Amino acid sequence: MSGEALDPTTAPKFQVAAKTLLGDSQLRKNVRHATKVIQAKRARVVAEMPDWQDLREAGQQIRQHTMRHLDFYLTEFERNCTAAGGVVHWAKDAEDARQIVVGLVKASGANGQSPTEVIKIKSMTTEEIQLNKALEAAGIHAYETDLAELIIQLGHDQPSHIVVPALHKNRAQIREIFRREMKLPGVDFSELGGTPQDLADAARKFLREKFLRVKTAVSGANFLVAETGSVCIVESEGNGRMCLTLPDTLISVAGIDKVVPTYQDLEVMFQLLPRSATGERMNPYNSIWTGVDKSSSGGDGPRTFHVVLMDNARTEILADVESRQTLHCIRCGACQNSCPVYQQTGGHAYGSVYAGPIGAILTPQLMEMHHAQSLPYASSLCGACYEVCPVKINIPEVLIHLRNKVVKQQSSGLNILVNPEVLALKAVAKVFQSETVFRAAQKIGRLAELPLGHKDGQGEAWIDWLPGMLGGWTQVRDLHVMPKQTFRQWFEARGKSAAGRRARDMAGDGTAIHAGGRAADAVEKGAGDGR
Amino acid sequence: MRVSLFITCYNDTLFPDTGKAVVRVLERLGHTVDFPAGQTCCGQMHWNTGYQEEALPLLSRFVEQFKGSEAVVSPSTSCVAMMRDHYPLMAERLKDEKLKTEVAKLLPKVWEFSEFLTQKLGLEDVGAYYPHRVTYHASCHGLRSLHIGDGPMRLLRAVRGIDLVEIENLEQCCGFGGTFAIKNAEVSSAMLSEKVRGVLNTRAEAVTGCDNSCLMHIGGALHRQRTGVKPIHLAEILASEEGGER
Numbered sequence: 157m158s159g160e161a162l163d164p165t166t167a168p169k170f171q172v173a174a175k176t177l178l179g180d181s182q183l184r185k186n187v188r189h190a191t192k193v194i195q196a197k198r199a200r201v202v203a204e205m206p207d208w209q210d211l212r213e214a215g216q217q218i219r220q221h222t223m224r225h226l227d228f229y230l231t232e233f234e235r236n237c238t239a240a241g242g243v244v245h246w247a248k249d250a251e252d253a254r255q256i257v258v259g260l261v262k263a264s265g266a267n268g269q270s271p272t273e274v275i276k277i278k279s280m281t282t283e284e285i286q287l288n289k290a291l292e293a294a295g296i297h298a299y300e301t302d303l304a305e306l307i308i309q310l311g312h313d314q315p316s317h318i319v320v321p322a323l324h325k326n327r328a329q330i331r332e333i334f335r336r337e338m339k340l341p342g343v344d345f346s347e348l349g350g351t352p353q354d355l356a357d358a359a360r361k362f363l364r365e366k367f368l369r370v371k372t373a374v375s376g377a378n379f380l381v382a383e384t385g386s387v388c389i390v391e392s393e394g395n396g397r398m399c400l401t402l403p404d405t406l407i408s409v410a411g412i413d414k415v416v417p418t419y420q421d422l423e424v425m426f427q428l429l430p431r432s433a434t435g436e437r438m439n440p441y442n443s444i445w446t447g448v449d450k451s452s453s454g455g456d457g458p459r460t461f462h463v464v465l466m467d468n469a470r471t472e473i474l475a476d477v478e479s480r481q482t483l484h485c486i487r488c489g490a491c492q493n494s495c496p497v498y499q500q501t502g503g504h505a506y507g508s509v510y511a512g513p514i515g516a517i518l519t520p521q522l523m524e525m526h527h528a529q530s531l532p533y534a535s536s537l538c539g540a541c542y543e544v545c546p547v548k549i550n551i552p553e554v555l556i557h558l559r560n561k562v563v564k565q566q567s568s569g570l571n572i573l574v575n576p577e578v579l580a581l582k583a584v585a586k587v588f589q590s591e592t593v594f595r596a597a598q599k600i601g602r603l604a605e606l607p608l609g610h611k612d613g614q615g616e617a618w619i620d621w622l623p624g625m626l627g628g629w630t631q632v633r634d635l636h637v638m639p640k641q642t643f644r645q646w647f648e649a650r651g652k653s654a655a656g657r658r659a660r661d662m663a664g665d666g667t668a669i670h671a672g673g674r675a676a677d678a679v680e681k682g683a684g685d686g687r
Numbered sequence: 688m689r690v691s692l693f694i695t696c697y698n699d700t701l702f703p704d705t706g707k708a709v710v711r712v713l714e715r716l717g718h719t720v721d722f723p724a725g726q727t728c729c730g731q732m733h734w735n736t737g738y739q740e741e742a743l744p745l746l747s748r749f750v751e752q753f754k755g756s757e758a759v760v761s762p763s764t765s766c767v768a769m770m771r772d773h774y775p776l777m778a779e780r781l782k783d784e785k786l787k788t789e790v791a792k793l794l795p796k797v798w799e800f801s802e803f804l805t806q807k808l809g810l811e812d813v814g815a816y817y818p819h820r821v822t823y824h825a826s827c828h829g830l831r832s833l834h835i836g837d838g839p840m841r842l843l844r845a846v847r848g849i850d851l852v853e854i855e856n857l858e859q860c861c862g863f864g865g866t867f868a869i870k871n872a873e874v875s876s877a878m879l880s881e882k883v884r885g886v887l888n889t890r891a892e893a894v895t896g897c898d899n900s901c902l903m904h905i906g907g908a909l910h911r912q913r914t915g916v917k918p919i920h921l922a923e924i925l926a927s928e929e930g931g932e933r
Contacts (some may be wrong), residue, residue: 175873261787311873325793450849496860500877534871537865538880539831554774581733585741588696589730597698618910628872632879636701643706647722671910 161286164315164523167507169530174497174505178407183324187316189325191493197435198490198544205431210281214424215547222417223474229382229415229509231467236385237463247466250285256464257287257407258294258373264372264405264460271296273374277396278387279301280318280487281409281466283509284522287374298374301395303359310337316503316511319433319489324502327355334358340365363395372627373399373458378486379425379462383418386446387463390429390439397441400501413483425486428546432488473504473521478557482517486549489514491541491551491666513541517554525561532558567591577625595644602638602656609637688718689755693797695763696728702899708926709762709800712813715926723752730777731769736866739780746777750789758807759797762887762922764829764898765800765865772832800922803899805838807846811845816929819850822891823921824882824905826898827860839897839921846924852889856881861903877903883908884915893917895924 165581167173177183202208222229229641245260247253262270274291274296276282288298288309300309304322308315311333315321322330331350338345340362347423348358371597375396379388387408389396400406422444431434436540448456491500492512503511508519508528516535532555566575567582587597609617617637622630629635689714694706697842708910710720729749730742749770752757761767771794778787804810823843842853862878882905888896894909896902899920906918 169875172870174871178873178877271777293723382856407791411833492709496862496878504921532737533867534865534874536827536875538827538859538860540858540860541800542829543831556735556737556739559735560739561737562739563739570758581736581738583740585733585744587729590743591725591727593729601700612910620911625869628869628875631909632911633871633904635907635912636910638701639703641703643694643703644722644724645712646703646707648724 157461160314161289162283162504162507162509163286163525164508164519164528167528170311170505170534171530173507174501174534180331182326183502184350184500185578186202186324186326186329191325191499192321193296194320194435194489198493199435201431201435201437205427211424211427212546212548215428215486216484218416218421218424219486219547220458220481223413223480223483225417226412226415226474229417230412231379232382233385233415234465236383237357237380237387237447238385238671240385240446241450242385242461242463245462245464247464249468249470250466251410253464253466253468254287254290254330255287257409258290258296258521260405260407260462261291261374261462263370263460263624264407264570266371268395271370273297273299273366273370274372274374275299275301275366275370275399275403276305276373276389277399278305278321278374278422278508279374279409280315281411282374283378284313284676285409285466291536296307299363299370301363301366301399302332302391303356303393303395306359306363309335310334313508317489317492318514319492324504324679327352330355335499338362367398368394369518372402372405373403373407375399375406375408377408377414377463379413379422380410381417381419381422382415382466383442384446386419387423388442388444390426390443391441392436392439394441397443398437400443400445400458402458405460405462407464409463409464411464412467412470415483429486429488431545432544434488462521469522469524472524476521476557479521479554480519482514482554484549485518486547487514490544490546494544495538496534496538496540506534512543513555515553517551517558519647520558521580525558525565529562529565532556532562542596564631583641595642598638602640605637655677690718690720690803691753691759692722693721693726693729693753693759693761693766694722695761695766698762701706701903704879705762705899705920705922708920708922712804712922713760713816716808717808722930723756723925726752728768729766730773731766732865734769734773734777734932739777739860743777743781746774747783748783750786750793751772753797754789754793756793758803760800760803761797762800762897762920763900764799764826764833764835765900767797767802768828768849770794770797774837780788786931791877798837799833799897801829801839801842802833802835804842804925805835808848811841813842813912815925815927816848816931817846817890817924817927818850820850820852820890821893821895821919821924822852822854822886822889823857824854824861824896824901825857826885826896827899827914829897830858842921842925843895843930846927849924853886854887854889854890854894859885859905861905862903863901863903865900866891868904870903879904883891883912883914891916893919893924895919895921897921899926 246255265271291298300306306323319321377387430439448461493600495512498512506515510518516531537552587593608619618634620634728746733742735911774790778790861882862875868875900919
């Protein structure tokens with residue numbers, strides 16, 4: 157994968173990207189291994205919770221309630237955060253957010269000098285808006301400090317998972333990236349060993365130097381607490397905690413969907429999130445901070461703290477009653493790990509930093525349905541995602557709803573003329589609206605496929621090639637030809653012979669019972685021969 | 688009991704043997720089966736592919752055909768899931784109060800075939816004989832939408848002569864997904880190859896399930912690869928008797 161950012165406005169269709177990735181057996185092996193490991197860990201820690209379903213229900217209700225009153229809770233957050241010494245900024249879209257953050261970073265330097273570096277905590281929201289690129293363009297280099305994000309950054313790669321962004325890389329590959337790309341004065345990484353300890357040591361050396369030197373940090377947020385104006389980040393490594401406590405300036409970028417009403421709501425989220433995300437009972441590091449410490453001069457934490465509240469199409473999603481539950485997502489990634497489609501392709505096929513089932517519903521909506529229309533179809537609707545979602549987002553339902561939006565786009569105006577699928581499905585729909593037409597279509601179908609069937613060794617006819625878009629089926633599968641007799645024809649013939657039998661029974665002709673029985677059997681046999 | 692059979696459009700056209708087997712099992716158990724002739728399709732393919740407006744008229748058709756039924760039985764987990772999961776919403780969309788009431792009255796009487804046997808009739812042993820090595824494929828809609836759980840397995844365990852062997856990753860999707868198999872043929876194939884490997888690892892002679900759409904997909908690959916393993920709907924196993932043709 158090249159260093160090009162995952163951008164839904166330019167990404168190829170899911171089908172096309174998936175085809176390429178399916179050819180990368182190393183990547184598929186890595187993705188399969190990692191998703192299986194996390195799935196098993198999750199299953200273990202979820203099974204030990206007797207009230208897991210109640211927790212999911214509580215999570216869903218908190219999210220639902222918050223979304224219903226989002227305007228209220230956002231302004232409450234702004235008020236309380238400001239009172240605690242934070243500065244709240246509102247960004248209507250990605251461009252707006254990028255400009256605000258770049259401006260704040262520039263202003264954060266000592267003596268009016270713009271810093272040339274920032275340290276960053278892993279944040280999907282900043283990935284969503286391609287913030288690093290914007291910072292780079294302004295002469296500011298962003299160091300990713302999350303281990304996985306660091307691997308991605310040094311490898312000129314892109315995140316493939318919302319919790320474990322480098323899940324598609326194995327340890328040997330990571331070692332190679334570190335050996336090749338890690339540069340630090342006075343340290344030689346070229347002889348780096350391959351154990352987890354070696355890799356962690358190298359990352360620690362590399363990152364500590366940044367933590368101690370760089371004075372401005374950029375983060376995302378897992379939750380915003382309206383009641384207190386607090387911001388919360390959960391993580392596993394402690395590198396986030398370094399970024400939150402050491403720099404003088406902290407800038408946190410959060411989607412407006414990240415708010416929860418009260419501090420106590422975190423009680424539910426802190427149980428749901430780690431178990432779903434990494435299969436841990438608790439996150440190793442749960443940081444919650446409220447404004448800045450004004451009381452002492454030498455205390456922990458930043459002297460200046462900004463929150464950028466970003467909309468970027470979230471209000472539009474909220475306006476759609478049937479898909480607004482997309483905003484309930486707490487970014488645990490459980491749906492990705494459980495998804496049999498994601499397990500095959502990994503995340504890059506989705507052409508967005510949000511991959512997997514949640515990406516398939518979130519990305520097209522963030523694009524306001526102008527891009528990423530292939531994503532709602534990147535699912536077999538198996539429902540595994542819904543089953544594991546900690547806040548009970550019915551992803552299959554939303555996928556179907558978005559498919560409807562895509563079909564409406566494809567059927568509007570002249571679009572319909574260039575889309576054989578739309579024409580075919582609309583025609584088939586008419587067929588089902590009349591029993592007579594349906595019967596005729598069954599007959600025509602049988603005639604149409606007649607030249608395509610070939611007898612196999614058992615004398616049964618199968619089709620091994622189909623034209624046009626149906627050809628996807630016969631790439632790896634055969635299709636049994638239609639039997640000569642449909643079920644309804646059999647049932648009717650049977651009914652007739654049974655009726656005859658009953659009539660004869662009434663007339664007292666005992667032998668007719670057997671005759672009638674044989675007739676029904678014969679009909680049955682005839683149908684059997686058709687197969 | 689008088690049972691109305693909703694055969695579903697693809698079983699009617701492609702898998703009539705499954706319908707015959709359902710009739711045979713239910714009649715053997717002493718029930719009467721009728722077949723409302725005006726039935727066509729539940730609307731699943733259209734609804735799930737995004738053609739919701741096209742699916743809507745099929746709701747009224749279904750209700751019209753089956754509203755007088757004592758029980759409706761259908762040998763397809765995904766079609767029954769379609770009805771349970773979406774018919775109430777479809778009635779809502781149509782803003783038809785009468786239809787809404789009828790749907791609410793009718794849906795509790797609609798049963799997937801195995802569910803009807805295990806839950807409505809409380810049966811496990813239906814007197815079947817099938818002396819073959821068989822593995823069971825749990826279709827996603829049966830598992831996660833209808834929650835039929837191990838019902839089909841219990842029915843199978845009671846079959847005389849059967850050598851039932853469980854497949855690895857039972858709950859993993861086979862990759863069919865309706866139009867997904869066509870629109871995302873490559874990913875579907877990749878998922879399918881895992882399922883096929885699972886089936887072959889059981890060394891079963893036949894793979895069974897409660898949804899012929901998954902079985903058509905798995906069976907299509909089993910045939911292409913000349914494995915000799917045969918897909919067979921659960922109803923057809925349950926219809927087999929000692930001394931019968933199978």
